[in-house]
Amino acid sequence: MLLELDFSSQTPIYQQIRNQIVLAVAEGRLKDGQRIPSVRTLADESGINMMTVNKAYQLLRQEGYLQIDRRSGARISIPVSSIFLSSHPEGAVVTAAVNQLRPQLELLISEARLHGVSQELFLSTCCEIFHRQKEV
Amino acid sequence: MLLELDFSSQTPIYQQIRNQIVLAVAEGRLKDGQRIPSVRTLADESGINMMTVNKAYQLLRQEGYLQIDRRSGARISIPVSSIFLSSHPEGAVVTAAVNQLRPQLELLISEARLHGVSQELFLSTCCEIFHRQKEV
């Protein structure tokens, strides 16, 4: 199963769907151009409403992770950033991406440090995650 | 001013307050035992409701960042983890903290990679944030 929904979570269902699909793409379990279940299929399999799935798909589409076509349905669309720009760093798009996620990273590091997580442990955890995502 | 609230943000106000106080503690702008404004003062200064501030304070208290006393008000309380456990790594509390923030970190790294952020750039950004937080 692609999705593991937690109905008692405070994270909205449509957000959980979005997050898990982004993660699946990053881990290579979903590949560029690959078709994902229709809103109805995923809704039925997960026991949720069709429009909840649609909301997640719309969100993914706006972020560029999904391409939606009436004829072919919804397909994974890996941003050009990760394809063309991965070779030569320092692109304007990349630095924009870094600046966008910086506040979240600052907060995450703050919480980590205040719970005794050393810089070394944090960085090695990052490396571990990178390594797992890259190997697939 | 301690707080910079964004009323058009999708992040709830009480959550913004909580996040910014955690960040201020990590950056040393708020120190252990330091008193923070009363719920009424902060509410008036920020133009929001008293109970909204109270909700943020309650959240911070539950997480261990705040100690609240009727006589002395609300004071910053830095968790013991970051004081005692910072010297010797690999504590059970610390690994628990890492495991708790791992899902968020996985998602953050996923989004970064899919936007062309290299491991080197991500790690150097982490180092930069660590450095700024530690120097204060």
Added chain:
DNA sequence: CAATCTGTATTATAATATATAATACAAACA
């Protein structure tokens, strides 16, 4: 003592967010 501050509790109200339900439609496809 009287006034003022502290956090907290209560009740009510409003707006927004989230999720579901039941249909419906046009486009594409087998």
Added chain:
DNA sequence: TGTTTGTATTATATATTATAATACAGATTG
């Protein structure tokens, strides 16, 4: 010709978020 696709609509229900107006007990201060 059905079936599937995404999408739109309308209605309903619930939860979350935020405000407003009070009130109370405990502590501090003038």
